Amino acid sequence: MIPESFGYSAPTTLQEAFSLLAEHGEDAKILAGGHSLIPMMKLRFASPTHLVDINRIPGLSYVKEENGFLKIGAMTKESAMEESSIIREKYPIFTDAAKLIADPQVRNFGTIGGNIAHGDAANDHPAVMMALDAEVEIASPSGSRTVSINDFFYGFYTTAIQHGEILTEIRIPTPANQFGCAYHKAERKVGDYATAGVAVAIHMDRGGVCRKARIGLTNVNSTPMRATQAEAALEGTTLTADDIKKAGQLASTECNPSSDLRGDEEYKRHLVGIITQRMIKKSLERIK
Amino acid sequence: MKHKINFKLNGQDQSAEVEPRLLLVHLIREVVNQTGTHIGCDTSSCGACTVLIDGKSAKSCTILAVQIDGKEIATVEGLATAEGLHPIQEGFHLNHALHCGFCTPGIMMRAVELLEHNPDPTEEEIRWGISGNLCRCTGYNNIVKAIQWASAKMRGAELPSTEPEFVE
Numbered sequence: 277m278i279p280e281s282f283g284y285s286a287p288t289t290l291q292e293a294f295s296l297l298a299e300h301g302e303d304a305k306i307l308a309g310g311h312s313l314i315p316m317m318k319l320r321f322a323s324p325t326h327l328v329d330i331n332r333i334p335g336l337s338y339v340k341e342e343n344g345f346l347k348i349g350a351m352t353k354e355s356a357m358e359e360s361s362i363i364r365e366k367y368p369i370f371t372d373a374a375k376l377i378a379d380p381q382v383r384n385f386g387t388i389g390g391n392i393a394h395g396d397a398a399n400d401h402p403a404v405m406m407a408l409d410a411e412v413e414i415a416s417p418s419g420s421r422t423v424s425i426n427d428f429f430y431g432f433y434t435t436a437i438q439h440g441e442i443l444t445e446i447r448i449p450t451p452a453n454q455f456g457c458a459y460h461k462a463e464r465k466v467g468d469y470a471t472a473g474v475a476v477a478i479h480m481d482r483g484g485v486c487r488k489a490r491i492g493l494t495n496v497n498s499t500p501m502r503a504t505q506a507e508a509a510l511e512g513t514t515l516t517a518d519d520i521k522k523a524g525q526l527a528s529t530e531c532n533p534s535s536d537l538r539g540d541e542e543y544k545r546h547l548v549g550i551i552t553q554r555m556i557k558k559s560l561e562r563i564k
Numbered sequence: 565m566k567h568k569i570n571f572k573l574n575g576q577d578q579s580a581e582v583e584p585r586l587l588l589v590h591l592i593r594e595v596v597n598q599t600g601t602h603i604g605c606d607t608s609s610c611g612a613c614t615v616l617i618d619g620k621s622a623k624s625c626t627i628l629a630v631q632i633d634g635k636e637i638a639t640v641e642g643l644a645t646a647e648g649l650h651p652i653q654e655g656f657h658l659n660h661a662l663h664c665g666f667c668t669p670g671i672m673m674r675a676v677e678l679l680e681h682n683p684d685p686t687e688e689e690i691r692w693g694i695s696g697n698l699c700r701c702t703g704y705n706n707i708v709k710a711i712q713w714a715s716a717k718m719r720g721a722e723l724p725s726t727e728p729e730f731v732e
Contacts, residue, residue, distance in 0.1 A: 278587070278590075283584065286631075327628075381621045382608060
């Protein structure tokens, strides 16, 4: 399968990329890892008239801790996340997710920024970022703005990024000590999108009380979503077996899955309930 | 508009004039005429088109040829040298790790990066490592053995038996 004809530029600075996006108008698309965009172009689901390949712009690929944030450059490859020692030691939720995203070859090219900017509720990073209270930096010729991940996803393939803007960084506030996080998705086979996925982050105080809970859900709504009722049911409790079970039930009721080839609605709700409970328990184990 | 690209294929300098929509796998197979790299699913699922780009395994059906300007590509044709087969090829041969052979070039290229990265992988790491490559003939067991054999050979460790196992 061959995409429709298009023009191509590979700028080496953000300013150059902005000019190209402005010059080529609304039908120009940014090419990051390309592992969502190129398959869509081959299937002619997308036919941009021009691709602005941002892979040759230096300085957009990094994982670092700075000023109270974990900062991830938008062009950081999934495989680089898997290899980062900061990620492996402090943010095992990304290691959970990385293993389940597509396959090794795709992870060599797919980027974190692309996974989020694509705006697909079936992608895994959006739910993970929601669990981690992330914010994203969106750059434009006139400067840059910060958007909370909770306000980022507008609808199917639609995000807060306007034409001419580029997602440059994802920032995660450094959590306090008593913090645990985990992600899992049920998938039919390696490389498939989630039948349902759940990202959990739990913040406990010294007295064993849950001060903050965050639950992000993958592919059970038209946009990535937070299970806010389940979160509220956990906060202020000591996370007993009953508390965890109740949160699972709430998450399975408040999500909004549709029946498709991966399973019917009831099955997906069941999965959300079970995986939510398991990920809360796994997050707790990781605190100790 | 066509773009001029310069790249290395298995150590040799190459250049081509390409339309942006030309896929890397078509550049390799139809412009440079190296047909060891196969097209299986053409949807980045099967891994038959796996090549190395600057040492990283990639599905060449999902990369544009124009993106590889200035980069080094390695395909199955570059594995063997004048001295003989690459240990991965030898491992596949001795362990009967292929039947029809269609997936083999892609899996071998993936295995090259896997062993580069992790010279002594566990069976589980090998199975996750080749999870982006489909084989419809072997059931994977002999492919895993072939990669274990190549790993031992490349590390200078004792070579595992290549006798088939019979299960009562």
